[in-house]
Amino acid sequence: MTRPPKPPRCAVVWCAAWPVAAAVLAGLAGRGPTFDPRVPLVVIHGQRVRACSSAATREGVRVGQTKREAQGACPHLHIVPHDPDRDARFFEPVVRAVGELVPLLDVESPGCLLMATRGPSRYVGGDVALAERLVELVTYGFGGAHEVTEIGVGVADGRVAAMLAARRSVVLGRPVVVPSSDTAEFLAPHPVSALVSTVGADPDTVDLLVRLGLRTFGDLARLSSTQLVDRFGRWGESLHRIVTGVDDTPPAATAPPDDLSLSRSFDDPIGQLDQAVFAAKSLADRIVGGLADRGLVCTRIVVDAESEHGERSSRAWFHADGLAASAVVDRVRWQLDGWIDGDDPPSAGITSLRITPTDVRHESAQQRGFWGERTQADEAAERATTRLVGLLGPDAVTVASWRGGRHPHDEFERIPVTAIGADDRRVVSRPTVRPPWPGSLPAPSPAIVHHEPRPIEVIASNDRPVVVSGRGLVSAPPDHVVIDRRRHRIVAWAGPWPFEERWWTPQRRRAARFQLVVDHDGESVAYLAWVEDGRWWIAGEYG
Amino acid sequence: MALAQVPDGVVTASAALLARERTLPVDPVLAPLFGLGLGRGQTVVCTGSASVSSALALLVAPTRHGSWAGVVGVPTFGVVAAADMGVVLERTVFVDGPLDAHGDPANVLGALVDGVDLVVTSSSFLASLPPSLVRRFTTRLQSRGAVCVVVDETRAVPGDVRVATRVREWSGIGDGHGHVRARRVTVSVDGRRQARALQRDVWLPGPSGRLEEIVSSGEIAPARLRVVP
Numbered sequence A: 001m002t003r004p005p006k007p008p009r010c011a012v013v014w015c016a017a018w019p020v021a022a023a024v025l026a027g028l029a030g031r032g033p034t035f036d037p038r039v040p041l042v043v044i045h046g047q048r049v050r051a052c053s054s055a056a057t058r059e060g061v062r063v064g065q066t067k068r069e070a071q072g073a074c075p076h077l078h079i080v081p082h083d084p085d086r087d088a089r090f091f092e093p094v095v096r097a098v099g100e101l102v103p104l105l106d107v108e109s110p111g112c113l114l115m116a117t118r119g120p121s122r123y124v125g126g127d128v129a130l131a132e133r134l135v136e137l138v139t140y141g142f143g144g145a146h147e148v149t150e151i152g153v154g155v156a157d158g159r160v161a162a163m164l165a166a167r168r169s170v171v172l173g174r175p176v177v178v179p180s181s182d183t184a185e186f187l188a189p190h191p192v193s194a195l196v197s198t199v200g201a202d203p204d205t206v207d208l209l210v211r212l213g214l215r216t217f218g219d220l221a222r223l224s225s226t227q228l229v230d231r232f233g234r235w236g237e238s239l240h241r242i243v244t245g246v247d248d249t250p251p252a253a254t255a256p257p258d259d260l261s262l263s264r265s266f267d268d269p270i271g272q273l274d275q276a277v278f279a280a281k282s283l284a285d286r287i288v289g290g291l292a293d294r295g296l297v298c299t300r301i302v303v304d305a306e307s308e309h310g311e312r313s314s315r316a317w318f319h320a321d322g323l324a325a326s327a328v329v330d331r332v333r334w335q336l337d338g339w340i341d342g343d344d345p346p347s348a349g350i351t352s353l354r355i356t357p358t359d360v361r362h363e364s365a366q367q368r369g370f371w372g373e374r375t376q377a378d379e380a381a382e383r384a385t386t387r388l389v390g391l392l393g394p395d396a397v398t399v400a401s402w403r404g405g406r407h408p409h410d411e412f413e414r415i416p417v418t419a420i421g422a423d424d425r426r427v428v429s430r431p432t433v434r435p436p437w438p439g440s441l442p443a444p445s446p447a448i449v450h451h452e453p454r455p456i457e458v459i460a461s462n463d464r465p466v467v468v469s470g471r472g473l474v475s476a477p478p479d480h481v482v483i484d485r486r487r488h489r490i491v492a493w494a495g496p497w498p499f500e501e502r503w504w505t506p507q508r509r510r511a512a513r514f515q516l517v518v519d520h521d522g523e524s525v526a527y528l529a530w531v532e533d534g535r536w537w538i539a540g541e542y543g
Numbered sequence B: 001m002a003l004a005q006v007p008d009g010v011v012t013a014s015a016a017l018l019a020r021e022r023t024l025p026v027d028p029v030l031a032p033l034f035g036l037g038l039g040r041g042q043t044v045v046c047t048g049s050a051s052v053s054s055a056l057a058l059l060v061a062p063t064r065h066g067s068w069a070g071v072v073g074v075p076t077f078g079v080v081a082a083a084d085m086g087v088v089l090e091r092t093v094f095v096d097g098p099l100d101a102h103g104d105p106a107n108v109l110g111a112l113v114d115g116v117d118l119v120v121t122s123s124s125f126l127a128s129l130p131p132s133l134v135r136r137f138t139t140r141l142q143s144r145g146a147v148c149v150v151v152d153e154t155r156a157v158p159g160d161v162r163v164a165t166r167v168r169e170w171s172g173i174g175d176g177h178g179h180v181r182a183r184r185v186t187v188s189v190d191g192r193r194q195a196r197a198l199q200r201d202v203w204l205p206g207p208s209g210r211l212e213e214i215v216s217s218g219e220i221a222p223a224r225l226r227v228v229p
Helices: A018-028 A054-058 A067-073 A084-099 A118-124 A127-142 A159-172 A180-187 A194-199 A203-211 A217-222 A225-232 A234-243 A273-293 A325-340 A373-392 B013-021 B051-064 B079-085 B105-115 B123-127 B131-144
Strands: A009-015 A041-045 A048-052 A078-080 A106-109 A112-116 A151-157 A262-270 A296-307 A312-318 A350-362 A397-402 A412-416 A448-460 A478-483 A486-501 A509-520 A523-532 A535-541 B043-048 B069-072 B092-095 B118-122 B147-151 B161-173 B178-191 B198-203
Touching: A009 A084, A009 A118, A009 A127, A009 A159, A018 A041, A018 A048, A018 A078, A018 A084, A041 A054, A041 A067, A048 A067, A084 A106, A084 A112, A084 A127, A084 A312, A084 A325, A112 A118, A112 A159, A118 A127, A127 A151, A151 A159, A151 A180, A159 A180, A159 A194, A180 A217, A194 A203, A194 A234, A217 A234, A225 A234, A262 A273, A273 A296, A273 A325, A273 A350, A273 B131, A296 A325, A312 A325, A325 A350, A373 A397, A373 B092, A373 B105, A397 B079, A412 B079, A448 A523, A478 A509, A486 A523, A486 B161, A486 B178, A509 B161, A509 B178, A523 B161, B043 B051, B051 B069, B051 B079, B051 B118, B051 B147, B051 B161, B051 B178, B069 B105, B105 B118, B105 B131, B118 B123, B123 B147, B131 B147
Parallel strands: A041 A078, A106 A312, B043 B147, B043 B161, B069 B092, B069 B118, B118 B147
Antiparallel strands: A009 A112, A009 A151, A041 A048, A106 A112, A262 A350, A296 A312, A296 A350, A397 A412, A397 B092, A448 A478, A448 A535, A478 A486, A486 A509, A509 A523, A523 A535, B161 B178, B178 B198
């Protein structure tokens, strides 16, 4: 086996509980409700705690808890609305301050900056000096409001180690620099739960690791890569790379190629954010579309804007999952909003805008194993459902949850996605072995289910309607059906399977079910039919 | 030409890898008809009297491998049949209700395509949308690399791949006795990138509710032990 290449050295600047800090900063800047950073604050998104202030942490609130659990732990909790735009806008000054020293840095997410240290370390005289310089720059970037968050700076080999070092730095209150030779030892004591926040691993999988007795990075690193692959597939392989410090997805530190970039100049300088965003949209669509034509997706873009007076804003944005056109537009908006509304706004309108995709990879939904395939797909789906709920209302987007039942239309209920997690509602999977349900018909089940049953007529060979007696006897074998005024011959049939519902209430109903295989222009189609009070209905079709 | 020097039958590793990345997996029973898998960005149109079941069968492998599916404009979607077939319902979202009443259908479809790998819809739903919107949806599908599965009851929707089904026989049900157990269906797959249609007889569904292979005798295959994922 060849030894994998050593991961590049990275520095990470991490602001603890950034969404909360951004909300506090927004309040201080008079751009939102004011929050006191000393009281327990949480940002809730999708009914779960996304970030909590240190006061809330002391009360027992944890990231990932449901809203209800958090309120249980701390009844006087203040809930701050989630706003990704705000998170990005108030991080901008920090990005700009650090950008003075390190021009090529990646905004991993608002609150977290990632950079390759090779150049800057040499410039300031070593990793320790760089870490100290970064702390100064970030504090300066906050401009006196730095007590709203705790700042961590970590330098280590590879992205994950650097991120963990930055977190450790928040706890210790000083920058943490991990020497290259100590990466594995540094990683070993970290709990596997850190995988959730650093690489976006699925919390359930991490739970499973803990139940298997694999509590720390060190426990996992002692297993062979093959053992992890056997149990977790491709994810296991990336997991092994991460815990042993062989993290191979570096922040890009190469110069961007030119041929993929697109720019647009404006004869009339743009003063309004909306206009710039609109222009960005057409650029983003062309770039993302052009890449998609070549089977590529971009994971990192650089956005450059220039004002009429020559002031410039340049920023790199990274997303391992790939940036869709809408995500590119979001980043342009965040950047320009921070620039125009920031401390150092351009003195004139914007005259040019350039978007350069600097990192591209082949498009695949099997996202990089590094990020845990499932989680990224799940997150994309969650984002989409959130948007759909916003467009269509809370009840329009549903997931099927098993509850048991005897009819094809009532074995599963539809739970609105907004309700999941609230009031302890959750999606129930059907047991692997389908439990026998009294009165239900065996598999297969109709693939087409009519919620409004369609009336039909079922006729015997003597041209009289088929009726079912109270004892469940058929008056005559069904010969043909009339559906939408068209006659179809019955090829095969079975039934009746009677059922009673609500026999304890006045609205008691008695009905019987039949399966009818019908000739439709030479092809046989099977129906699930009901007969009730002498009337026939189609409840489903085995389509 | 340099290519001529490569011996026949040699597929470069990168080409094979690329092809796999750009497809969604297909159930092993249908795999011989699809070559490498469901091509991303394509529209698959399912027609014939087992159109819905064949559409469900296409959802099984991708949802098991972590992809999400979004169902829009199919109010009659048989959830139990989907569960029987093996579709992972935890990763299937349903978008219901009249789209026009609340939001712009373009935004709804756009949001859905951004978040899921498979969009399941019906020809009647697509027919209710303006043609320009359908074209934009297709473009978005291609740029996002999602697959659209259309249940086509009208045989009117053009697509990149057509899955036609023809019912051969119903098994288990007689003249007033038994019950529906399995259906023998000829599935044929024809695509723009395919020289000719490939076809195969399968149980769709078999007695377990799943897609099953027909063993040589033509009898229903006895239940086999399955690996529970």
